[in-house]
Structure formats: structure tokens, C-alpha cells
Amino acid sequence: MAIMRNNHVFKGHRTLLGVKYVTYGEVELPLRYDMFSLSKNGFDWGNKGSAAQQLSFSILCQLSNEDFARDNASLFTIDVVSKFNNRDWIISAYEVLKWVEEHTEEETIEDKTIQKQEEKKEEPVNTLILKTQKLSKKPKQKDNVVKEICKELQITQKDLASILEIPEGTVSSWAVKNEIPRLGKKAIEFYMQSQKSQQIIKSYKSFVKLLDVS
Numbered sequence: 001m002a003i004m005r006n007n008h009v010f011k012g013h014r015t016l017l018g019v020k021y022v023t024y025g026e027v028e029l030p031l032r033y034d035m036f037s038l039s040k041n042g043f044d045w046g047n048k049g050s051a052a053q054q055l056s057f058s059i060l061c062q063l064s065n066e067d068f069a070r071d072n073a074s075l076f077t078i079d080v081v082s083k084f085n086n087r088d089w090i091i092s093a094y095e096v097l098k099w100v101e102e103h104t105e106e107e108t109i110e111d112k113t114i115q116k117q118e119e120k121k122e123e124p125v126n127t128l129i130l131k132t133q134k135l136s137k138k139p140k141q142k143d144n145v146v147k148e149i150c151k152e153l154q155i156t157q158k159d160l161a162s163i164l165e166i167p168e169g170t171v172s173s174w175a176v177k178n179e180i181p182r183l184g185k186k187a188i189e190f191y192m193q194s195q196k197s198q199q200i201i202k203s204y205k206s207f208v209k210l211l212d213v214s
Contacts, residue, residue, distance in 0.1 A: 007093065010059055012045055014087045015192070016149050017185045020044060022055060024062055024093075032058045035066050036073065045084035052081045063093060064100050072103060146175040149188060153195070163191055 008025035015021075022029040022043050031042060036057040043058070044051030056076040060069035080091070080099065150160055157175060161168040164187050174180050180188070 009090050009092045010062075010096070012043075012055075012084060012089045015189065016145060016152060017180070017189050019189060022058075024059075029055075029058050029062065032061055035061065036070055038073075045081050045089065046086075048077050048082045053077045056081050059091075059096060060100065063096050068100070068104070072100075075103065142178070144175060144178050145180060146171065146178070153192070160188075164188070 010029065011023050013021045020043055029043075031054065036054065038057070039049075039051040039054035041051050043055040045055060046052070053073045057069045057073040059081075060072060060076055076099065080096075146157065146160070150157055153160075155163070157171045158168050161171040164171075164184070174184065
């Protein structure tokens with residue numbers, strides 16, 4: 001498969017409220033629903049679900065073709081996308097193209113699936129015991145979303161209540177339940193976007209001021 005190489009990168013970012021952004025060359029990566037409509041909720045990563053496969057298809061389609069992307073979306077999800085475990089991730093076009101080239105002439109996804117199933121059957125008993133022990137451990141408690149938001153914005157829960165114009169007790173209740181209602185998430189997301197816009201404007205004004213001085 002002849003592919004033109006470039007130096008662009010794919011970037012993913014998940015906000016504290018769960019909103020996901022994916023770009024390629026600083027431009028938003030298209031969902032490609034017209035070619036491959038598997039997820040109704042956009043992109044996702046760090047798992048092997050339908051939204052993660054939607055992301056895999058869009059990445060592969062960006063650098064190869066529709067047929068290859070469709071045939072290999074599932075395998076690319078297993079090999080690459082499911083391993084994006086952080087809120088932010090970056091993968092270069094070169095890395096993706098290297099994966100594409102390695103899998104262009106190789107065995108099919110079906111062959112690889114059968115092989116993995118056979119390997120699973122022959123898995124040592126000790127390994128299975130270790131996996132069972134890991135599953136039986138108490139899962140790690142997830143971070144408190146209210147505290148994380150306050151930490152990122154460098155404000156207190158009282159400040160957050162003041163910004164949203166709601167009682168401080170309401171924010172405290174969110175923190176105790178470790179859950180923010182949908183309208184609360186929307187309001188916080190709007191405030192965070194507003195803060196980013198203000199920073200951009202401030203930087204622009206500083207730049208213009210430097211030009212005037214020079």
C-alpha cells in the first residue's frame with residue numbers, strides 16, 4: 001500500500017467532565033459516520049468498545065483507505081487505541097503508518113483472533129490464578145470529580161458555588177456523592193471554556209502591547 005508520509009500527529013483530550021476532543025494536524029478529526037457508523041456517542045479510547053473502534057476507523061481512514069480502515073479497525077483498537085489510558089494522548093502519523101504497513105500483507109484479523117483464542121486455551125494455570133486474584137482485589141476508588149475540577153481551576157468549592165451562583169451546600173453534596181448533574185456539568189464546562197477564551201484574549205493584548213513598544 002503506497003502511502004504518503006507526513007509529520008502530523010493525532011491528539012486526544014478528555015475533559016474532567018468527560019467531553020472528548022480528537023484532532024489531526026490541529027484540525028478536528030472527522031467521525032466518518034458516512035463510511036463507518038458504529039458509535040452514536042463520538043470517539044472514546046482506553047477500551048475496546050464501539051466508540052473506540054469509531055476512533056480507530058477514523059485514524060486509519062485518514063492515512064490509508066476506507067476498505068483497509070474498515071477491515072482493521074477492530075485490530076487497531078486492540079493494539080493501539082485501547083492502550084490510550086490517559087486523559088491526553090498523542091500518536092504520530094509515522095507510528096500509525098508503520099502499523100498500517102506492518103499489517104497490509106500480514107494475516108487477517110480473523111486469523112489473529114483464532115490465534116489469540118488458542119493461546120488463551122493454553123494459558124498456564126498459575127497465570128489464570130493470578131488474574132483471578134487481581135479481579136478479586138478491591139477496585140481503586142476513582143478521584144473526586146469536584147475536587148479535581150477545583151484543583152484544575154485553582155479555586156475552592158466555595159468559589160465554585162459562587163461562580164455557578166448556587167448554594168455552597170449544593171457543591172458539597174456533589175463532592176460527597178462524587179457526581180455532578182448534567183446541568184452542573186454544562187455550566188462548569190461553559191465557565192472553563194470562557195476562562196480559556198479570556199486567557200487567549202489576554203495573551204493577544206500583551207502581544208499587541210509589545211508591538212507598540214517596539
